[in-house]
Every structure is written in C-alpha cells, then in structure tokens.
Amino acid sequence: MELSLEKSDTRRRFKQLAPRPITRVKILKHTKLVESSAKYQQQSWEKLKKRFAFFLSIVTEENVLLIKERIYKFNIVRAKGLFCSSILEAQLFQTKNTDLYAFMVSLINLDFPNIAELLLIRCIWQLKSGYRQHVIHVYSSSAIFIAHLIYRGVADVSLGLDVLKLLFRYPTDEDLIKTAVMFYTICGEKMKKKISESSNSIHSASYVTEF
DSSP states (O other), rough: HHHHHHHHHHHHHHHHHHHHOOOHHHHHHHHHHHHHHHHHHHHHHHHHHHHHHHHHHHTTTTTEEEEEHHHHHHTTTTTTTHHHHHHHHHHOGHHHGGHHHHHHHHHHHHOHHHHHHHHHHHHHHHHHHHHHOOHHHHHHHHHHHHHHHHEEEEEEEEHHHHHHHHHHSSTHHHHHHHHHHHHHHHHHHHHHHHHHHHHHHHHHHHHHHHO
C-alpha cells in the first residue's frame, strides 16, 4: 500500500516538473508581441527622425547651442546613425546652412567624437557616390560640407588635399572645377596655414639634425 502511494506521489511530481507543451495560442501571442515591439521600434525611430529634421530646420546662429542640448536629450549616442543621416539629408537640401551644421558637428565632436567621425565617413561616401554617378548637387554639397568640417577643425587638412585631387582629376569638367574653387575658398587658408606649419616644423627638425 505504501509502495503504491510512493509511486503515485512520484508520478505527480514528475508531471509537475515536466515541461508543458507550447500551444498554438501561445506561439501566436508571442509572434504578435514580437511584431508589435518591432512595429513600436520602427514608429519610435520615425518619430525621432522627424524630431531631428525639425530641429535641424530651425537651427540658427543664435540657438545652435540650445538645439544641440535638445538633440542630446534623445540619446544621440544610440541614435547616432539616424542623426548622421538626418543632418546629411538636411545639408543636402539646405546647403546655405552648411556652416551652421558644421559648427554644430564641431560642438558635438567635443563630447562625442565617434559621432562626428561617423558623419565624416558617410559624407565622404556620399561625395564619392555622387562623383561616380556624376550627380552634381550631391558631390558639390558633400564637398562643401567637408570643407566646412575642415575649417571647423573636425576633419584633417589631409582630407582636403584628397578631395581637391579628386575634383581636379578631370580639369575640363566645369562643374568639378567650380566645386573645387568653392571648396578651396572655404578651407584653403586653413589648409595653407597647416601645411606651412608642418613644413616649418620639418625644416626646423632637419636643421637641428644637420646642426
């Protein structure tokens, strides 16, 4: 009698410990939950993109610091890719505000240099893409943005030399030459100053070596 009780008790415990089969209803609930969370995430990114676009559309010299602080509140580190695409898109259609955008990026670069680096990489890619497809507005706007980033100290002058080499590759192309002239007008003085300082340091080093 005791043995039969022990067996029934063991069976009861085994049933409690055994994993219950996943029903079709649970699978459907889980699928809907995943789909809803993915949909929610997509909607959140769309809202954030609209907010970035709004702030970039109203930025001025007077409120650029305030706009930067507002953008920081939206977890710009996590949304750095979205921010970079937003500012590149804004600059492409509002080229007259390029200096403001470059100034904002220079401020962000002080706190989050990886964001400015990502933006610069994407801007270079955009320049090359527009150049290969010969889309004048794209490569011209991208070159102007890079020029302002060099002027603001975000990009190195060596990048400016590479951009000028690219633009002067076909000297008979008037659009490329115009873009090169605009590029040099924006950051040429800074490039000359930096190159001159480097040359002086090289001459000084060689003089000390010879002495």
